[in-house]
Amino acid sequence: MTDDQQLRVSKIRNGTVIDHITGGQALNVLAILGIDGTSGDSVSVAMNMPSDRLGKKDIVKVEGKELSQNEVDVLSLIAPAASINIVRDFEVVEKARVERPSMVEGVLECPNHNCISTEDEPVQSRFAVVDDGVRCEYCDTIIRDDLPAHILAE
Numbered sequence: 001m002t003d004d005q006q007l008r009v010s011k012i013r014n015g016t017v018i019d020h021i022t023g024g025q026a027l028n029v030l031a032i033l034g035i036d037g038t039s040g041d042s043v044s045v046a047m048n049m050p051s052d053r054l055g056k057k058d059i060v061k062v063e064g065k066e067l068s069q070n071e072v073d074v075l076s077l078i079a080p081a082a083s084i085n086i087v088r089d090f091e092v093v094e095k096a097r098v099e100r101p102s103m104v105e106g107v108l109e110c111p112n113h114n115c116i117s118t119e120d121e122p123v124q125s126r127f128a129v130v131d132d133g134v135r136c137e138y139c140d141t142i143i144r145d146d147l148p149a150h151i152l153a154e
């Protein structure tokens, strides 16, 4: 199947199709988007689909949602090859690859409770994206795994 055919399998009217997610990361993508199934939005997930480029890939389709830049930035950290298709009225109106940012600001919470960014200071969390994870700009704490668990609640 070509990518276009796969997109057509279960069409959504308005929303986002995230394709080329690293195999096995779909549930983390849902966590990043804050989707736990309670909102009533229709969500479809395909896991470990064959992919020429990735070997195996996951696909997530979310009805009624477009992603914020913060969500895209965190997404890029766990699914660097992902493509984001914005769908309106059953047509893909915008298609973009995620780009790995050099920095993510105000998105993740530092796990170090003594870090200035976690105190009641007007300091926004700031992490540099490094090879093996992200590093807090204030206290040098590195988050390697489980990035979705460190996403700040909005």
Ligand SMILES: [Zn+2]
Pocket: 110, 111, 112, 115, 116, 117, 136, 137, 138, 139, 140, 141
């Ligand atoms: Zn910190």
